[in-house]
Amino acid sequence: MRLFDTMTREVRELAPRDGKTFRFYCCGPTVYGPAHIGNFRTFVLQDVFRRSLELSGQATFHVRNLTDVDDKTIRDSQASGRTLKEFTDHWRDRFHHDCDQLNLLRPHLEPSAVEHIPHQIAMIAELIEKGHAYASADGSVYYRVASFEGYGRLSRLDQRELKEGASGAVADDEYDKDSVSDFALWKARRDEDGDNWWDSPWGQGRPGWHLECSAMCREYLGDSFDLHSGGVDLVFPHHENEIAQSEACTGHVMADHWFHLTHLLVDGGKMSKSLGNFYTLDQLAKAGFSPAELRYVLISAHYRQPLNFVAKDADGNETFPALLGARQALQRLAKFDAALAARSGDPDIPPYEALLTVKEGGSFQSAFESLQNDLNTPEALGRVFTAIKAVKVDALSPDEAASERMGLHRVLAALGLLLPATAGEETAEAPAEIAALAEARRAAKAAKDWPEADRLRNEISALGWEVKDTKEGYELCPKN
Numbered sequence: 227m228r229l230f231d232t233m234t235r236e237v238r239e240l241a242p243r244d245g246k247t248f249r250f251y252c253c254g255p256t257v258y259g260p261a262h263i264g265n266f267r268t269f270v271l272q273d274v275f276r277r278s279l280e281l282s283g284q285a286t287f288h289v290r291n292l293t294d295v296d297d298k299t300i301r302d303s304q305a306s307g308r309t310l311k312e313f314t315d316h317w318r319d320r321f322h323h324d325c326d327q328l329n330l331l332r333p334h335l336e337p338s339a340v341e342h343i344p345h346q347i348a349m350i351a352e353l354i355e356k357g358h359a360y361a362s363a364d365g366s367v368y369y370r371v372a373s374f375e376g377y378g379r380l381s382r383l384d385q386r387e388l389k390e391g392a393s394g395a396v397a398d399d400e401y402d403k404d405s406v407s408d409f410a411l412w413k414a415r416r417d418e419d420g421d422n423w424w425d426s427p428w429g430q431g432r433p434g435w436h437l438e439c440s441a442m443c444r445e446y447l448g449d450s451f452d453l454h455s456g457g458v459d460l461v462f463p464h465h466e467n468e469i470a471q472s473e474a475c476t477g478h479v480m481a482d483h484w485f486h487l488t489h490l491l492v493d494g495g496k497m498s499k500s501l502g503n504f505y506t507l508d509q510l511a512k513a514g515f516s517p518a519e520l521r522y523v524l525i526s527a528h529y530r531q532p533l534n535f536v537a538k539d540a541d542g543n544e545t546f547p548a549l550l551g552a553r554q555a556l557q558r559l560a561k562f563d564a565a566l567a568a569r570s571g572d573p574d575i576p577p578y579e580a581l582l583t584v585k586e587g588g589s590f591q592s593a594f595e596s597l598q599n600d601l602n603t604p605e606a607l608g609r610v611f612t613a614i615k616a617v618k619v620d621a622l623s624p625d626e627a628a629s630e631r632m633g634l635h636r637v638l639a640a641l642g643l644l645l646p647a648t649a650g651e652e653t654a655e656a657p658a659e660i661a662a663l664a665e666a667r668r669a670a671k672a673a674k675d676w677p678e679a680d681r682l683r684n685e686i687s688a689l690g691w692e693v694k695d696t697k698e699g700y701e702l703c704p705k706n
């Protein structure tokens with residue numbers, strides 16, 4: 227697989243360092259509110275990336291953290307009157323629920339920043355020892371940016387600007403793109419942080435956000451790993467600072483590849499609460515749209531291009547034309563799949579594990595290959611529809627239909643698209659709430675989270691429905 231690398235500004239071949247497993251880290255959500263559809267553009271495309279690797283035969287190890295201690299989580303938990311843990315646990319659970327709805331594979335590991343404070347303290351001590359950090363009079367510790375020669379390589383900061391700017395120090399986790407400053411590794415305890423402080427050799431306080439990812443990457447992926455990813459806003463300062471921290475400690479290249487995802491725009495502008503264009507999965511569900519329809523929209527543009535989510539029509543009414551278009555596209559796919567299924571004589575959808583062994587995708591091979599070439603999701607979708615037009619289902623033998631169907635489902639699995647039930651199937655009769663629970667259970671099973679799958683089965687049962695597993699999928703029937 228080939229992918230654009232922000233560090234070299236080139237599309238480069240991906241290869242695991244150890245020759246076996248591709249090990250990568252994605253900066254996870256800050257759990258202080260519901261993730262919005264922009265955040266999910268990033269998480270969904272990272273998921274398509276992982277699926278495309280796995281379906282091309284490459285084993286993966288995916289680590290995605292939870293940012294559950296930082297300026298924002300502390301500020302908003304204080305305002306809500308809940309403890310940091312109660313507050314972030316709530317938003318973590320909501321995030322997981324949304325991820326399941328969107329058919330995201332669960333990361334193999336999901337470390338929490340607040341559970342790794344000793345690792346962060348150890349890293350600060352090492353940075354001070356090596357001359358890359360210093361304690362200030364108030365008991366905070368700052369990274370000395372001028373001490374790290376490679377600072378600015380990822381974001382291509384002008385070296386002159388760097389030297390001039392490097393005199394100041396900032397305490398906030400997030401700061402301006404133009405202000406290159408010494409940044410906080412450890413923040414001395416302040417009254418407004420309430421009970422959220424920990425003991426350290428420099429006094430009571432809490433870690434800075436940038437350090438958290440460096441410490442968790444090192445713990446679970448070692449000094450060097452295959453790829454690091456996040457939204458494009460993380461290039462500077464977050465990832466630049468991660469490199470400075472990690473490489474100054476270890477003396478090794480942190481990540482071989484940097485994968486950044488361009489932002490989602492809404493109706494041509496930035497998403498913000500004040501503009502009233504801030505959408506969550508929940509809001510779209512209330513407007514009658516399925517998670518699969520949102521996922522389809524999110525993958526409809528290349529990850530290096532901004533994607534404009536069209537929510538309003540020309541008259542300014544919130545009609546979600548983009549999601550309506552996705553609905554039609556998914557229905558066309560489902561109809562074609564149903565025709566292939568009928569021709570092959572096997573209604574069951576091939577499971578992910580069976581698709582991992584497909585080597586040749588027939589009419590859908592070139593669509594799959596688009597994903598191998600810099601994760602070109604719009605080209606892949608285009609090629610799927612071209613193939614659908616070209617394949618004459620009635621002319622296929624049952625074996626040919628079965629084999630074309632494997633090819634189709636391999637590319638759909640890489641895109642993570644679940645097809646809607648076609649009319650007449652039993653699942654179509656279940657209320658949306660039950661269908662959503664059944665979908666979440668399917669995702670939990672796919673992620674081998676058996677306790678969660680059992681819990682969802684019980685929840686469905688308590689609501690008067692029974693979920694019956696078929697060879698691949700499931701059927702929903704009202705309980706007698």
Ligand code: AMP
Nearest residue numbers: 255256264265267268456457458489490
């Ligand atoms: P956060 O929860 O703010 O830490 O962000 C989680 C992920 O979403 C990060 O990788 C961000 O870079 C990414 N992100 C934030 N806003 C957007 C957006 N509008 N479009 C795409 N990705 C975004």
Ligand code: ZN
Nearest residue numbers: 253254439464
């Ligand atoms: Zn990070």
